[in-house]
Amino acid sequence: MKVVELDEKKLVGIRVVCPGDQYANEIPKASVMLRYRLGEIQKVIHPARLVGAFIVGDYSEEEDGYWVCVEVSEINEIPEGMVSLVVPKQKYAVITHKGPNHQIRSTYEQLHRWIDDHQFERIHRAWHLEISDEWGHDGINDIKVDLYDTIK
Template identity: 50%
Template sequence: MTKQFLQNPSIECLDEIKLVGFRILCDGTQYVNEIPKVANQLNERLSEIKNVLNPFVQFGAFVVDSHSENQDGYWVCMQVKEYEEIPEGMVTLTVPPQKYIVWRHKGPNLKIRDAYERLHSWMEANGYERQMDKWHLERFHSWNDTENVDVELLDTVKNE
């Protein structure tokens, strides 16, 4: 039996976030396989990234309803204090200040979608409006074992 970590969501307002890492573009069904591979690749090249704020936390970033080619895909990144000498093959992404509803998932990466469903149900029941055209984040505290990830899902909501 797989353990699920359940909690009540919290609200976070974050300042601008600077990220350095890799952008993944693939068929939607392949992200669940590609993200762990790229996360490991990023971890192997961590020493190449300057100004990393926390080497033990990786960020995923995506726009649910992207209206531009520049926003399509999924980014696997490290947060940096400032951009400096971006390593070969890596990209930068600046996420503006936003308000998030945060829900933590511990368990298989295949169950992250279920965690999002619970989060979205809670948000709807509590009157929060998702911002589908804004950056959403996933803050990974453990990503090496796909059967036991530890990730905070940061779903962007209207900042009122």
Template identity: 50%
Template sequence: MGIPVTFNGIKEITEKKLVGYRVVCSDITGYGQEIPKASLLLEQRKGEIMHLVEPVHLIGAFKVTELSDEDNGYWVCYEVNEFEMIPEGMVCLMVPTQKYAVLHFKGHASQIYHVYTHLHEWINENGYKRLPEEWSLEIYSKWTETEDIVYLCDPIL
């Protein structure tokens, strides 16, 4: 496939307190347009968010299998040390400590969907079980229109 990926193995990621926007689309194709819009708006309003964790990383959170309407969507957020005075129009989300299979990807966001195939294959080949009803995380260290540097974190048992 030629997509540059590096497996980072298994990591326990501690609880994350996230503040940002929840994006909900009626079909999956809408997310490709709405998530970038939400991320740009979040970047513009970053100064309104209290208690940001430094360095600031854009974090996407979602559940592959939504068990309720509250789980539906994709959260575009920044991590905070504590929730206080959430800016108008934003939401907060608590992601509990979880064990993840982690893959590092450098490329364009449009390729991320295909990269998950590599991650899922690695999980199966190494004897782990995916937990699609738990929070998946995408932790960006760089987010631009031409290139992203992201850690894809798929919850496992």
């Protein structure tokens, strides 16, 4: 586990909104769809890097959900059915999750304990990121993803 600061990220992709217990099923489907439609997105920085973004908790309808995206150098035209998002420069505590996507919650619990033990404060109402260079595949739930929890 480590602390990093990331510069602003401009993201374009697909927003997933569903009941909380369905995200483990719906996010992989959205990543497959995004991979299929990647050629429609302009100015992609790392075509092989998937960036997920979300805000912890239910604050507003606009903030609800999970954004399955790629990073772009500039937000121009957004393909039909896609969304864009700008995540400001932030500081994060980071851990890598390896294994089934439905076990990601236990990795987050480890990260949250580490944050508490090191006397950082989690920022719930900020964009949290999940960054992976391994895109999901149909029917495969084992993933390797870096979890970025926003802190101050």
